[in-house]
């Protein structure tokens with residue numbers, strides 16, 4: 080009897096949590112949007128977390144846990160599980176938010192003194208990518224690393240607190256907490272990626288050496304991580320990727336698939352020039368699906384197209400999500416799903432057929448090789464990150480992980496890394512795995528689209544109907560479930576490897 084009452088109470092509580100979840104997400108997204116779009120100078124999330132702290136309280140976690148015990152393994156079970164994940168991970172985030180704020184503030188304010196000039200810490204990567212003089216580039220990188228050491232003094236206790244919190248909550252370690260809450264077998268994924276590293280090693284080494292010789296008159300074993308972005312700058316291809324074609328070519332692509340962009344008044348494209356607007360495109364789903372913002376400061380160049388098409392994929396996914404879904408399916412769930420749709424569009428401006436049709440690039444062979452090599456480098460980087468993070472999150476972190484970071488990344492990428500980046504180069508809660516799963520799923524989704532609608536699937540009016548149905552689910556289904564609805568047994572990396580081998584050789 081008592082148990083039953085508890086169950087009913089828990090379900091009532093749950094309804095309230097769900098309503099607040101939507102309001103919390105809306106306020107948080109509005110705050111991010113205002114800052115990154117350059118409308119507002121500061122970024123203050125602490126009061127929002129404060130206002131909604133009950134969503135991440137021990138009681139909220141308990142309510143979700145109890146509900147999971149009482150609900151049947153059907154629809155209710157699904158969204159209750161998402162809510163439990165949100166509350167528990169939010170509880171950890173909330174517990175370390177002072178460290179997080181401190182790190183963000185430090186990053187916003189820190190400056191590097193370089194050859195008598197003060198450079199904001201966050202601007203250093205941009206400067207590195209644009210510094211053609213190797214000696215100067217390496218000195219700038221060294222100057223940055225000296226500052227990173229200070230940042231580590233904030234990041235280390237932050238990560239240690241997160242690790243402590245996970246054991247306090249009754250999990251074996253942080254890794255176990257993420258595995259159990261997100262329902263992803265990271266160990267198995269790490270094995271798949273270890274195998275991927277072996278399978279693509281030769282093609283990676285050969286092609287990277289070719290690129291580095293060509294661009295920097297150097298080789299893989301000689302260069303540092305700070306030399307890679309400039310090697311992939313690809314300015315010789317920029318003439319095709321004009322600033323004024325960016326938004327237009329995206330809308331034309333959707334129309335080509337039979338998706339009328341005029342029917343999407345809920346998606347606002349903000350392309351206005353503002354002085355403090357971030358140069359990186361982003362998508363802010365303020366209220367799904369009614370208020371989704373796609374922000375861009377068009378500069379031109381191939382990277383711009385990748386970034387805008389990526390965020391466009393997110394925007395149309397959230398903007399097409401069924402409005403009748405519970406909040407959990409609109410805002411929570413498996414982020415590999417939305418990243419998959421983002422990647423599907425992300426890689427269109429590197430597809431020879433698309434390039435010819437929309438940007439008039441007749442001979443795209445060289446650019447395709449360049450773009451696929453860039454993708455392979457990123458896949459190997461994220462594979463290495465995952466392998467490192469499996470060790471990072473096994474025990475309470477200490478400085479000895481710095482060397483593990485360096486050797487793991489160097490093993491996968493073959494160029495030099497600094498051990499000082501062992502904390503800065505990590506996203507919370509294994510987000511690296513979300514990207515890896517999305518890369519894998521996107522390879523399968525694209526193969527399925529080619530099979531169903533032809534090689535030029537993006538020009539087939541039927542594609543829109545198929546894809547908008549997948550979008551309408553929001554994040555109700557995980558990538559593992561969704562891949563089954565398009566005819567596969569499970570996530571499978573083979574299509575990704577086949578594409579790499581087809582373009583770059585074996």
Ligand SMILES: [Zn+2]
Pocket residue numbers: 389393417418421
């Ligand atoms: Zn994304």
